[in-house]
Amino acid sequence: MKRVFVIVLGAALGCSVPFSIAQTPQQLSLKEAEAIALKNHPLVQAAQLTALAARQVVTEVKSAYYPFTYGSLTGAGAESGSRIAAGVLNNPIIYNRYANGVTVSQLVTDFGRTPNLVASSTLHAQAEDENAQATREEVLLQVDRAYYGALRAQAVLTVAEETVQERQLVADQVTELARSKLKSGLDLSFANVNLSEAKLLLVSTQNDVTAAFAQLSAALGYQDNRTFSLLDEPLSAPPPPDVSDLVAQAMQNRPELASLRFDSQSAQRFAKAERDLWFPTVSFAGSAGLIPFHQDPLTNRYAAAGLNINIPIFNGRLYSARAAEARLKAEAADQSLRDEAVRVARDVRLAWSNTQTGFQRLALTQQLLDHANLALDLAQQRYKLGLGSIVELSQAQLNQTQAQIEQASAKYDYQAQIAYLNYQIGTLR
Numbered sequence: 001m002k003r004v005f006v007i008v009l010g011a012a013l014g015c016s017v018p019f020s021i022a023q024t025p026q027q028l029s030l031k032e033a034e035a036i037a038l039k040n041h042p043l044v045q046a047a048q049l050t051a052l053a054a055r056q057v058v059t060e061v062k063s064a065y066y067p068f069t070y071g072s073l074t075g076a077g078a079e080s081g082s083r084i085a086a087g088v089l090n091n092p093i094i095y096n097r098y099a100n101g102v103t104v105s106q107l108v109t110d111f112g113r114t115p116n117l118v119a120s121s122t123l124h125a126q127a128e129d130e131n132a133q134a135t136r137e138e139v140l141l142q143v144d145r146a147y148y149g150a151l152r153a154q155a156v157l158t159v160a161e162e163t164v165q166e167r168q169l170v171a172d173q174v175t176e177l178a179r180s181k182l183k184s185g186l187d188l189s190f191a192n193v194n195l196s197e198a199k200l201l202l203v204s205t206q207n208d209v210t211a212a213f214a215q216l217s218a219a220l221g222y223q224d225n226r227t228f229s230l231l232d233e234p235l236s237a238p239p240p241p242d243v244s245d246l247v248a249q250a251m252q253n254r255p256e257l258a259s260l261r262f263d264s265q266s267a268q269r270f271a272k273a274e275r276d277l278w279f280p281t282v283s284f285a286g287s288a289g290l291i292p293f294h295q296d297p298l299t300n301r302y303a304a305a306g307l308n309i310n311i312p313i314f315n316g317r318l319y320s321a322r323a324a325e326a327r328l329k330a331e332a333a334d335q336s337l338r339d340e341a342v343r344v345a346r347d348v349r350l351a352w353s354n355t356q357t358g359f360q361r362l363a364l365t366q367q368l369l370d371h372a373n374l375a376l377d378l379a380q381q382r383y384k385l386g387l388g389s390i391v392e393l394s395q396a397q398l399n400q401t402q403a404q405i406e407q408a409s410a411k412y413d414y415q416a417q418i419a420y421l422n423y424q425i426g427t428l429r
Contacts, residue, residue, distance in 0.1 A: 040221035047135035054128035101289015108282040116273035127262035134255040144419035146216040153212040155408035253426025267330035274326040358414035372403035
């Protein structure tokens with residue numbers, strides 16, 4: 001029995017400790033959340049891998065600058081005097097032999113095509129680096145919005161919990177007064193309706209908190225839903241009064257624009273490379289080796305070198321079409337860059353306008369809450385003295401709740417708008 005008791009106690013302790021740890025929310029600041037997302041989010045990882053892959057293309061294109069060397073082991077057996085008599089124009093003799101050797105080929109010049117291809121691939125790799133940075137900033141924006149959204153939901157939940165407590169107190173007081181025949185049943189019904197509305201608000205806000213943490217968990221790159229103890233962030237400074245400087249800053253900093261610039265330049269260099277297809281190609285080739293076993297006409301070793309010049313003459317307008325295609329795509333890339341610049345300028349102005357409105361809401365919602373609190377105090381005093389009705393008190397309670405929600409939301413809405421403005425001007429990094 002003692003052994004069984006020890007086993008059961010150990011199992012209970014072993015289960016209770018991890019459970020208590022699992023139930024403790026992880027404390028999290030905004031900077032910590034951003035660092036987790038940049039390390040953990042799959043979109044960031046995918047963008048970085050894509051950028052690394054683009055850099056390998058540069059190495060692939062640059063390989064034309066270096067000699068291409070390969071070794072060969074060849075053995076052949078044939079009937080005496082055999083020649084290749086069909087399928088080609090020449091009829092070389094086939095000798096019985098075994099040989100091994102090395103062949104080297106080197107591009108001498110293609111009159112600019114390879115340098116343009118290298119420049120094009122390098123610019124495209126830089127564009128992919130900017131795309132990776134754009135993905136990082138998009139992930140950071142999602143994290144900031146989800147973080148402030150969770151703080152907002154928690155603040156509204158606190159308002160709902162306090163509202164339930166206050167209206168429960170009023171309902172209990174009215175219930176006692178109704179029992180003493182000091183208040184009517186209508187007053188009791190209104191008090192219970194107000195209490196029920198507060199409980200409905202509480203249920204709704206609890207669901208909003210759960211949804212907000214689901215959004216935050218996804219923004220951090222977690223598959224499971226996690227709950228955090230979020231640290232509040234200090235209120236951001238007021239937005240700048242002039243939007244023109246912000247637009248100029250966005251034109252310089254936004255990674256999407258930088259990526260399109262690099263892509264446009266890459267397309268232009270590729271168009272030049274396609275035009276250079278019409279130029280001759282000069283290449284060198286050399287081969288040397290040993291023939292340990294061979295027929296009498298062959299020697300024990302061989303070596304040869306040559307220079308080859310390929311001059312395009314006619315290919316069914318293939319090169320002309322490729323050059324025209326590349327040129328048109330380069331022009332399309334320029335237009336895409338212009339369109340993105342227009343959209344960025346528009347988005348910056350809209351974000352700045354929303355931030356200005358959000359900053360103004362901070363003071364207005366505080367004034368609204370002060371007036372609602374004063375109105376509720378007066379309504380409560382009038383109701384206690386019998387000068388006001390339960391309808392007047394209920395309306396004052398509703399106004400206070402709405403003002404509290406607006407005041408709690410205004411701060412975090414403004415913080416989220418500041419984060420979006422920083423994203424639009426390219427400083428959310």
